[in-house]
Amino acid sequence: MSVDRLPTYSVAELNTAIGSLLERGFAPRFLLEATVSRPQLKKGHLWLTLTDGDASISGVVWASKLAQLSYRPEDGDGVTVVGKLNFWAARASLTVQALDIRPSLSTVLRDFERVRQLLEQEGVIDPRRARQLPSQPSAIAVLTSVPSSALADMLRTAAERWPLTQLIVVPIPVQGSVAPTIINTLEALAERSMELGLQALVLARGGGSREDLAVFDNENLCRVLADYPIPVVTGLGHEDDLTVADLVADHRAATPTAAIVALLPDREAERQGLVQRQSRLKDALQGRILRERQRLKDRAFAMQHQSPLEKIRRQRQDLDQKQLLLKALSPDRWLKRGLALVSNATGDIIQDLESVKIGDQLNIRMSDGTLEARVDQIQRSSTNPTS
């Protein structure tokens, strides 16, 4: 190849040519997964090195963008960067300009664990702190992004279940540095909760990735929720997502809709309850009359039992029984069976031969009359037949 045919540049021309090549040949926006190394603030801009262990490239978040970020990366954080390439022709230096930086799942989960452990140690996370939810709240606050499908779902569910509860919707931001804003809103609302008649708070956010819910692991936000003057119900993300906010809340619902279901009663079930009460009310009059009638009957019976006539009747009955008993015990029964009663002239019953002597006059009473007899002879038995 001849030297004449090689392109010849000045340094500036070379750098400009590289710049224009990159501009034409490289995607204007891209996602970069990396670990942050040595982040430093210089004149409001955040400079950092993005690395995957083997390779690295420098990156920058301009001050104007930095203010909008919901998350500030720290040394060692795994991140996903939405970036574009910046090429400075003067020094031929290449930098990734970050338009957005989000923590990677591992960073989010690490932060979740850190805050969870801290708040558990302090007793801020404690299932025993959970308060009971109001059974039929007259007003509840719903903190969520507006408009959003989560809010639409919650409003629809609330209308179906329990339209009697007033819903006070307070929009919360989901873009930018949202934790301080949400905390401010929560604190301002807490001050006015009595005045607004609020009985519970719903903190909700529709689906998305776990990384999107990272703000609900914010330590300060969770402390505010834990000390909230009214019961807090969270409905954050999907069923499997768990945030620290869920752990400090009085009730964790799996989704925004489930939060409304947990808090508002079911109108149909309540209607059934009213039907039962209606029937109890209807029966109250009839039932009472029946019971009073029975009471009257009981009293009449008791009165009857205490009357003089009844007393005489009972005494007569008693006498009759005694008469029967007497009859049953009378010796007449024995006389009828052929036995006789022997008495002496003075009427004493003769029980043995000791009280009899020859010549004594005896009366022998039989069933149909009495014989008068005289003792001619006394003959003693040789043995006693009963012994």
Added chain:
Amino acid sequence: MSKRKSSNEHRDRIEGWRKDAAGLNYEEALQALDLLLAELQNDSVPLAELQQRVLHGEVYLNRCQTLLDSVEQSIVELDPKTLEATNNA
């Protein structure tokens, strides 16, 4: 004449109950109804007042049913900065 007077008194009394019940929310009306039902069922109400109490209970019951049949939910959206009501909702 006295019969008519008595009937008017009866109507006025029920009207008074209705007005009172109209100021109750669902939970309050339900509590009042349950209290009355408990009294009726433990026979602590004098017989002469029985009919009146049942009518009073029906007023509470009607209040609950009316509230339950309402379909309009009150939704207020507050400005997150000022917490003043906006007209978006």
